Structure formats: C-alpha cells, structure tokens
Amino acid sequence: MKKVLAWTVLLVLVLVIVIPILVIGGFHGEPRQGGSAKMAKGDHIIIKVYFHEQQKIVEMKLEEYLKGVVAAEMPAEFELEALKAQAVAARTYAVKNMTAFGGSGLAEQPGADVSTDYKQGQAWINEEALKKRWGSNYEKFWDKISQAVEETSGEVATYNGEFIQAVYHSTSGEKTASAKEVWGFDYPYLQSVPCTWDHKSPRYYDKKEFSFAQVEQLLGPETQVVAAMQNNSSGAMAILNTTESGRVGQIRIGSKVFSGAEVREKLDLRSNNFNVELKDNKIVVNTIGYGHGVGLCQYGANGMAKEGMDYRQIITKYYTGVALKNINAY
Template structure:
C-alpha cells in the first residue's frame, strides 16, 4: 500500500510540477549557447534578436521578424510589390548576419544575430508600437505586410551563390550611388544605376540655410568662411568634384576642402547629392534624395511597382546581376 501511495505521489509531482515547468521553459527559453540550434528543419528558422529598448536577446521566427522589419522600414501605404522587394532585402540582410549562416552577428551584443537599433542593424517594431503608429489602420496594414512577407517566404538575393549586402535607402534621385563611391568597398552588384521612379518622394528635394557664422561653428574656424566672403575671390563655397552618380565628391568651404559625405554628416543634409550657393548672405544647400543612395531605393521601388513591375524586377534593377533563391528549398 505504501508503495502504491508513493507511486501516486510521484505521479502527481510529475504531472503538476515537472511537466508544466518543462512546457513553460520551452516557451520562454533563453538563447542556447549552441549556435547550430538557430536553424531547425523545414520553414522554422529562428533568429536571435537584440531588443535594444529592453536590453535583452530573444529568439523569434525569421519570417515574423521580417514582418516587423518591413513594417518599420517601409511605409505600409506602398504598393504590395514594393513591400515584397523590401521583404527580400530585409530577409537577405538578416540571414547574412546570422551566425548559423556564417554571419558575424552583432559584435556589440554577443549572442545576437541582429539588433532592433537601426544604427546597428535594421529597424524593427512590435505590435504595440505599430498599433500606436497606425491606429485604426493596424489590421489592414499588418495584413498587407504579412502577405508581402508570406508571398516571398524564404526568398533571398545572391550573387555568384553568395548572399549579398542588401543595403537600401529612401530616395536616390536620378541615380543610385555605388558602394565604392560611398564606402570605398567595390561590390559588383552595388553599382550606380538609373532611378527614374522616385521623383514623387516627399524627400526628393530639400533646402537648408546657414549663416556664415553657423557654418564656421559647425565646420571649424579654420574654414575662414566669413573672411573668404569679405575678401571676394571665388566665393566661400565651390564644388570641386562629383562622383560617378553625380553626388558631391569634394567641396571647398571657405579655405577648407571636405568630402561630400563629410558635409552631409556635419551639416545634417539629407544626401551628398547637393549644390551650394550664397543667397542673401547665407550659405544654402539644395539636396536631391535622402540616404546614402546605395542599393534598393524604396521610393523608386514603389514607383516601379506602380508602373507594373514585380518584386523580382525591382530587386534586379537595384542589385545588379543578382539571383533569387529560397533558403527553405532542399
């Protein structure tokens, strides 16, 4: 009888305590130290995401993660085929970063493949943020973005069989920039190509004005902008050279020559595709485009979609010579 009671007690412990603990642990597990567990069989790839606002790493399904990226990186009002192109670019970027696929992950956050901080990786937003942002449009927009991700499930862009650096930006202007002219790295699929579809972008044109004193304060007194203006000559600002895509290579401001990228960063311009002039005693920068200009142009993708191009044509327009493959295919 005692043995029966002991067995009964043991059974109760198993059913009431141990089994529930295993179940709960299964749904709330911490990332494993075995990086090979990142990839499961079939279409259930897990990606380790550093949530920078919460300062923790979580695992989530790759496709669900991509939905949050597309929602954060591209306006949900865009055409479906443009959203599909963004999904392919975002998935390619993510998979290339994953340690399980040979990537390096996030160096600042050991154990994470990607970060939700756009300065480290791609932007990403959760359901709560999206509901705040979209309001009553949430259900419609989330359904649309989910469709874009599901209909491109597993699709990534490759060049000679290798995952590409799938960078993207908002608005390019007349041409995209090559990776070489922006970062000094030469990728055959990230070359300058025409972009005739983004002229309706609200970020296509921008204008910023600075007093000459402000310019000296930002760029340093050694520029001598005010003195150059007072002394006449060729003026306090002059573009010295342009890049292959028409962006500013070098520009002289006062007595100092800087790169277009430096001016963009220090003067907080939308792009390095600008001209500069003196108007009413102020230095005026007129820019075209928004972002670094390399790779997929998001407003260009939307324009192409409006013209009837599908996501495959959009991807191959902005990433020269690439092919699509499915990471879930055997």
C-alpha cells in the same frame, strides 16, 4: 490466373516503390523560388535579435521578425510588390548577418545576430507600437505587411551563390550610388543604376539655409568661413568634383576641403547629392534624395510597382546581376 498475378505484382510495385518516391520528392525536391512557399525548415529558422531599448537578446522566428522590419522600414501604404521587394532585401540583410548561415553576428552584442536599432542595421517595430501608429488601419496594414513577407517566404538575393549586402535607402534621385563611391568597397551588385521612379517622394528635394557663422561652427573654426565669405575670396566655396552618380565627391568651403559625405553629416543634410549657392549673405544647400543612395531605392521600388513591375524586377534592377534563391537550399 496469370492476369490476376500480373495485376497483383503491379499493385505491389505501386504501393512499395512509386508512391514512396512521389511522397519523398514532394518534401525534398528543389526549393520553390517564389510565391507563397511555405517550407517547414524555413518556418522554423530562428534569429537572435538584440532589443536595444530593453538591452536583451530575444530569439524569434525569422519570418515574424521580418514583419516588424518591413513595417518599420517602409510605409504600409506602398504597393504590395514594393513591400515584397523590401521583405526580400530585409531577409537577405538579416540572413547575411546570422551566425547560423555563416555570418558574423552583431559585433557590439556577442550572441546576437541583429539589432532593433536602425543605427546598427535594420529598424524594427512591435505590433503594439504599430497599433498606435496605424490606429484604425492596423488590421489592414498588418495583413498587407504579413502578405508581403509570407508570399516571399525564404527568398533572398544572392550573387555567385553568396548572400549579398542588401543595403537600401529612401530616395536616390536620378541615379543610385555605387558602394565604392560611398564606402570605398566595390561590390559588383552595388553599382550606380538610373532611377526615374522616385520623383514623387516627399523626400526628393530639400533646401537648407545657413549663416556663415553657422557653417563655420558646424564645420570647424579652422575653415575660416566667415572671413573667406566676407572677403569674397575666389573659390571660397566650390564643388571640386562629383562621383559617378553625380553626388558631391569633394567640396571646398572656406579654407578647407571636405568630402561630400563629411558635409552631409556635419550639416545634417538628407544626402550628399547637393549643390551650394550664396544668397543674401547666406549659404543655401539644395539637396536631392534621402539616404546613402546605395542599393534598393524604396520610393523607386514603389514607383516601379505602380507601373506594374513585380518584386523580382525591382530587386534585380537595384542589385545588379543578382539571383533570387530560397534559404532552404543552404
């Protein structure tokens, strides 16, 4: 009789105390940091997206929005781990701006978190446009993009517990640039780091030739480029200094000194990692890389993935000292 009573008490304890603890722990334990984590909260996070072409704000599930960003920002032919790194960067960038997470939203469009206009943030493309772009590869590529987003579900890059400014670019060259040398703001996680994996980028090298008159027209008549070049004035065209990553800091062209960023914009160069030379009465500009050069290098990420590195290694390479966390922890 005592044995029966003891077993009865034990069964009650299991049913009333132990099992509920296990069930509660399964739903409210520590958020998973990687893999294909699927959490109810994360699956229902809503982001307010400004569709710039239609000029309207649309509410979307964050993870579905990210598929359109990754598809627009990185070639689907890239390695899966590179696409995962892009997904984490894109998610971090979006969440950093979301008012629901304390972000400031889109200043140009009150009520929106982000825009589909790449000039205001991240590019985005819908499935119909992707069907036209990818043709017969649509299903394969869309599944791959979806896999990259879903297998990093909820993951963001943080520094000291805060979402980072997860900027990225196409091709960096030998080194990425620091945020300070490009924009004047210093972030500990946006430092210049070596990049040796993007040499196969089709945008790695570019050359442009300009007549003296073209350069004067683009940079302004006050530069007096034509007169300076025709008179063979000493120092009429010279790079005065370079940044930490080897990009042009200041350059004299004609009678005026410009920043490398100014020349890049005015001459429509791929980056401000360039050199200039005179050849056959023309100014030849040789450029390395594509984009501002700060943060994640997309072709570098693909090169790292080809060498067997995963998205966590890629993220922590280009964003110095960051940690990957899940937004469900916030």
